[in-house]
Amino acid sequence: MCGIVGLFLKDKSLEPQLGALLSEMLVTMTDRGPDSAGIAIYGADQNDLVKLTIQSPEPETDFAGLTEDLRKAGIKNASILPKNTHAVITVSSDQIDATRSALEDLRPNVRVMGTGTAMEIYKEVGLPKDVLERFKISDMSGTHGIGHTRMATESAVTTLGAHPFSTGSDQCLVHNGSLSNHNNLRRELTREGIRLETQNDSEVAAAYLTGEMAKGKNLGEALTSALDDLDGFFTFVVGTKSGFGVVRDPIACKPAVMAETDAYVAFGSEYRALVNLPGIEDAKVWEPEPATVYFWEH
Amino acid sequence: MPVFDLATTELRALNQALHALDKSGVPEDFEITNPRGAHAVAVGIDAPVNVTINGSVGYYCAGMNEQATVTVNGNAGPGVAENMMSGKVVIKGDASQYAGATAHGGLLVIEGNASSRCGISMKGVDIVVKGNIGHMSAFMAQSGNLVVLGDAGDALGDSLYEARLFVRGTVKSLGADCEKKEMRAEHIDLLTKLLADAGITDVKPEEFTRYGSARTLYNFSVDNFDAY
Numbered sequence: 001m002c003g004i005v006g007l008f009l010k011d012k013s014l015e016p017q018l019g020a021l022l023s024e025m026l027v028t029m030t031d032r033g034p035d036s037a038g039i040a041i042y043g044a045d046q047n048d049l050v051k052l053t054i055q056s057p058e059p060e061t062d063f064a065g066l067t068e069d070l071r072k073a074g075i076k077n078a079s080i081l082p083k084n085t086h087a088v089i090t091v092s093s094d095q096i097d098a099t100r101s102a103l104e105d106l107r108p109n110v111r112v113m114g115t116g117t118a119m120e121i122y123k124e125v126g127l128p129k130d131v132l133e134r135f136k137i138s139d140m141s142g143t144h145g146i147g148h149t150r151m152a153t154e155s156a157v158t159t160l161g162a163h164p165f166s167t168g169s170d171q172c173l174v175h176n177g178s179l180s181n182h183n184n185l186r187r188e189l190t191r192e193g194i195r196l197e198t199q200n201d202s203e204v205a206a207a208y209l210t211g212e213m214a215k216g217k218n219l220g221e222a223l224t225s226a227l228d229d230l231d232g233f234f235t236f237v238v239g240t241k242s243g244f245g246v247v248r249d250p251i252a253c254k255p256a257v258m259a260e261t262d263a264y265v266a267f268g269s270e271y272r273a274l275v276n277l278p279g280i281e282d283a284k285v286w287e288p289e290p291a292t293v294y295f296w297e298h
Numbered sequence: 299m300p301v302f303d304l305a306t307t308e309l310r311a312l313n314q315a316l317h318a319l320d321k322s323g324v325p326e327d328f329e330i331t332n333p334r335g336a337h338a339v340a341v342g343i344d345a346p347v348n349v350t351i352n353g354s355v356g357y358y359c360a361g362m363n364e365q366a367t368v369t370v371n372g373n374a375g376p377g378v379a380e381n382m383m384s385g386k387v388v389i390k391g392d393a394s395q396y397a398g399a400t401a402h403g404g405l406l407v408i409e410g411n412a413s414s415r416c417g418i419s420m421k422g423v424d425i426v427v428k429g430n431i432g433h434m435s436a437f438m439a440q441s442g443n444l445v446v447l448g449d450a451g452d453a454l455g456d457s458l459y460e461a462r463l464f465v466r467g468t469v470k471s472l473g474a475d476c477e478k479k480e481m482r483a484e485h486i487d488l489l490t491k492l493l494a495d496a497g498i499t500d501v502k503p504e505e506f507t508r509y510g511s512a513r514t515l516y517n518f519s520v521d522n523f524d525a526y
Contacts, residue, residue, distance in 0.1 A: 252414055252433075255376060255394065271354050271375060272335035285354075285373060287394055287413050290433060 002176040003029025003149040003269045004163075006237040007277075008244035008296050009142075011263035014278070019140030023132045025266070025273045026147040030128045032269055033149030036162035037131040038123025040172040040239055041145040045118045050096050050169075052089045053113040053121045054103065055159060059085050062107045073102040084134040085159070086113065086122050093117070096169075111159075111197070114166030118143075118241050121172060123162035143298060144244050146237045146267075148174040154182075155200040165203040167194060168210035170241035175202035176254040176269060177233035185229070205230060209238060223247040223293040237267050245295035252290035259283040265296050305332035309339065319345035321365075335375065340368050343385075360387045363404060379406045382423055395432075398425045401442070407496045414451065417444045420461055426496035436463055437473065445492050447501060455509055459516075463509040464489055466501065475515040479508045 005025040009015055022039060056062035063082045066089075070078040075095050081088045091099045096115060103110055114121040122135040128149045132138065148163035155161045164172040179185075182201035185208060190196060194207045208230065212222035219240050226236070226247060235254040238245040246267055248256055259266045259274050261283045268274045271285070288294055302312040312330065319325045325347040333339050337357040340349050343366040351359070354372035364383040373391035382401040389397075392410035399415065401423030408416075411429035415437060422442045430448035437453070439461035449467035456473020462485070463476075472478075481504070489503035515522060 250433075252395075257394075270335055270356055271373065272356055275334040287392065290414065 001032045001151040003032030003273070004147070004174045004176050004235065004237050004267070005029060005269070005273050006144070006146040006174075006239070006244060006246070006267035008144040008265040009263065010265070014263055015143060016141040018142040018145055020138040021277060022145045022147055023138040024276050025268060026132065026149060027129050028273045028275075029149045029269055033151040034127055035152050035157045036123065036125040036150045036159070037128035037148065038121065038150075038162045038164050038174075039132070039135075039137055039145060039147040040114065040119055040121045040164040040166065041137070041140050041142040042118040042170070042239060042241065043120065043140070043142040045241075046090070048093050049090050050093045050115060050117055051120060052091070052096070052099060052103075052115045053086055053119075054089060054110050055086050055113050055123075056107065056110045057085070057159075058109060059087070062110050063087050066107065069106050070099065070102055073098075073106060075099050075102055083122070083136065085124060086135060088120055114164075114172060116166075116170030116241065119166070119170045119172060119239070121164055121166055123148075123164065124159055125157055125162065144239060146172060146174050146239050146244075153178050154202075155198060160198050161200050163202060164239075165200070165206035167196070167203065167207040168213065171206070171210055171213070171239070173202065173206040173209060173236055173238045175205055176235045177249070179205060179230055179232035179234065181231040201232070205234065205236060213240075219243045219245045219297075220293050220295045223295065227291050227293075235269070242298040243295055244297075245293065246288055247293050248288055248290050250291040256288050257285065258288055258294070259285045299327050299329055301329045301331065303331045304334065304336055304339070309336055313338070313341060316340060316343045316345070316347065316349070316366075319343070319347055321345055333372070337375070340366070343368070346385075354391065363387060373410070374408075378408075379404070379423075382406065392429070398423050401425075403442075405492075405495055411448070417442075417461070420444065424492055424495070426492060426498070428496075428498070430467070433470075434473070436461055436476075439463075443488065443492060445489065445496075445506070447498070455511070457515055458509075458511040460511060462488070464506040465509065466506045469507075469509070472509065475512050476509055477512040479510045481506070481508050 124131045163174045166172040179201040182204040209222045235248045327348040330351040333353045335356040341361040344364040346365045349368045351370045356375040358377045360368040361380040367386045369388045374393045376395040379387040382404045384404045386405045388407045393408045393412045396415040398406045399418045406425045408427045412431045414432035416431040416435040418437045420439045420442045426445045433451035436455045440459040446465045450469045453473035455476030486503045
């Protein structure tokens, strides 16, 4: 089944509440996906700095002394902010690749969940409410974000199998559905040099969009291509640094409701996820059409 | 009048109160507030009660309805009035997927748009949609009438049996074995009645086109293999 939510703010005064609003939306979707939960939040862009959200099954051991070790490995100015099983490492933007390879050597158990100038990703196994509390998501501010509650079908219930998936800088995707041509696509994308970490079908969708955007397409164009190249059931909600997109497959079995006001664009698998948003009573509420791309940019 | 505020009352208390009504009595009207997209609101009623829901509902509202008149002052989620047997369900806003699926009787009125698979496998219900309907509507519809004042999406009436489909606007495409049919006097009479039942007075039955089954897929024929 799975539940997905997304919130793209137009009104800056709501930005301090982004984490709280998204958390509430996601918890409402618990009964669509109690296995695991995850959220990606786009916060303030910091000049020439990049964030790597990392995760470890043994955070106490792995995060201890990591800044020091990174500096010794030549990553100057690295700083680390641990949050439960995750941590956000901030480095200069020209040191992103060096940091990734240093991490592989220094902390082989650590996984990079996503990178970007604005995006942070938090996901874990467990009830959505517990996952959100572990990372204090409701205290976070930001411009837009997406979230997912998972009822696993295509791969194991693990942290890495949870959504959102990020396969490119400041890009992330949540998926409700299942793809049927993901194995073939995974091979093609790997050949193109795109790195995939799991056997999960949704990660392939994320990587596919990353690949299309790397060819120069914008988010809307990449989503349009996905309608031709991805086979299976999907409702996707996708985030980029400044954009927010939604697309459903032509059969459109997987539910979707959207709401728009002057203050925000919101997505929920069900209307229930949207009922606590400010001004929802007067929002334009609609069901996104099948095989139709919707996207917004800041 | 019993009023159930679903912000403070369990859904089960509402549905049990509705199920406890006397089948042949004349119950008081029910009012439901703050449904906030809840699932299974007012399902399984079997009494001639009027139920007004103020707000939008989630999955399966008024499913399996018998006798009751259920009005939703808002939008409805997937499967509204699924398997309705009799009575009337009115949605003032839009309805999501498979509205009126498998319903055997009664009248479903959707004043906004209905999305995909409206009336899928309908078995005798009358459905009147004031707006548009989505793709694969009336898929395998067996009997009953689907009336659409707006447009229909792709593959209308695919693998249709004996349901009658009336569309006033355009049809994006017809499904396998569904074809345009002649509007005869009996169909004008039928539409006149259905529009009146749905409270529609400003639309003429002559403005509609009838679609029905070409009846070529009823029995397997190897020549039709590509259509299956």
